[in-house]
Amino acid sequence: MFKSFKLESVVNNPRTDLDHEDEEEGHHCSHGHDDAEHIAQHDKMGSALDGCDFLVAKKACKNTTKAMTAHNVKIIKYNGNALQAEVILREVSSNFVN
Secondary structure, three states: OOOOOOOOOOOOOOOOOOOOOOOOOOOOOOOOOHHHHHHHHHHHHHHOOOOOEEEEEOOOOHHHHHHHHHHHEEEOOOOOOOHHHHHHHHHHHHOOOO
16 A cells, blocks of 8 residues: 655657647637547557656646556546645545555
């Protein structure tokens, strides 16, 4: 049984179609979710996380979910309030127990 969690690494988002400096609260996609270029951007995320077991995220769209599933990465959602890894891991730790 787990007694604690620790952050192993942070992987930068490799997508080039996002403004990584801008908050996404008001983000609304203007593309089709079946758009090949858009899907390729999500696939970059999956490739970057290949070998990881989990992705902790505030939200994940259909294409993110597909990309992560293809790389066997389980998405764990959290409320998005905390910014420190230790706080976030405490918040979501019950999701890691099978």
